[in-house]
Amino acid sequence: MKKTFRGWSNLIHGGILSTMLDETMSWAVIKFTGKFMLTRSMTVTFKKPVHVGSALTAIGYVKKQSSERKAEVVAEIRDEDGDICAVSEGDFALFSKKHFLRMGIMPEEDIEAMASAISD
DSSP: OOGGGBSSTTBBOHHHHHHHHHHHHHHHHHHHHOOEEEEEEEEEEEOSOOBTTOOOEEEEEEEEEEETTEEEEEEEEEOTTSOEEEEEEEEEEEEOHHHHHHHTOSOHHHHHHHHHHHHO
16 A cells, blocks of 8 residues: 555554445445445454555455345455454445435446446
8 A cells, every 4th residue: 555545654544444444345245235335334443553565455245134225244454464454344225226326326327337347
């Protein structure tokens, strides 16, 4: 990661790591449920400092889909040694493409691009 994203001296800011975790969970929802989503809530636990320049891997999975409208999701960020640096759990509201379009959250062409990612 670039120095632009640092917090203290040579550490990546926790807000940046949180954003990475939220995006990872969001795309896990899209890929594994085939639905559009909005984050309802999330918690983040920082396990290990992440230094500027570190190679990171983020993974996410749907822990539980309790209904057509709700999913519990987990994501983690690991460093190049495979150590967990940060982990998150989130509750996500799920929506059909039609409902997402009606809500007017994003332009239709962006929703179409996401829909094609779902179907890949």
